[in-house]
Structures are given as C-alpha cells and as structure tokens.
Amino acid sequence: MSGPGDEQWRRPAPGADDADAERSARAYPGPPAAVPPPPGWHPELAQRLSPPRRLPEVDDDALDLDEDRADRFTNVLGIVAGVVLILIACIQWRT
Numbered sequence: 001m002s003g004p005g006d007e008q009w010r011r012p013a014p015g016a017d018d019a020d021a022e023r024s025a026r027a028y029p030g031p032p033a034a035v036p037p038p039p040g041w042h043p044e045l046a047q048r049l050s051p052p053r054r055l056p057e058v059d060d061d062a063l064d065l066d067e068d069r070a071d072r073f074t075n076v077l078g079i080v081a082g083v084v085l086i087l088i089a090c091i092q093w094r095t
Contacts, residue, residue, distance in 0.1 A: 005032065 008029065 008032075
C-alpha cells in the first residue's frame, strides 16, 4: 500500500553502527509540502427553512412541588422497607 512518494518515510536499513542513523537523520528533508485544497471543496451550507419553535414556559413552582413530593415518597418508601427488614430479622432471630 505504498505510493510513489512513500520512499522518504521508510525506515533506514539497519547498519552496523549508529553512524547510519545519524546520517539518515541529517538527510531527512522534512514532511512533504502541504497542497491547498481546490476552491469549492467544502459542501454547500443548507438553508434553514423555518425558525425553531418556542419551547413552552416552565412552571418552576410546580416542578419544585413535584420534586418535594417525589423526595418524600422515596424517603417514606425507604423507611418502610427498613422497618420490614428489621421485623424480618427479629423474627428470624427469635426462631
């Protein structure tokens, strides 16, 4: 999969000493020159047909109330589950 310009990227052949590596490092010409893209290379931008719709207004007080109710329900459910587990443990301990 190497093209005609890939010779400069090949590793130098292993030599008997480091002199070959230093010589090849000094002979490195650098990366190839960047070629600018042709004009019009990017895709055209699509026109937006209609503006986005407005989002509905947010009722912050109702959201806070719903969050408080959900928090209370979660806490009560946890307490009930804990009491049930303690009762089961006490029944198991007595037998």
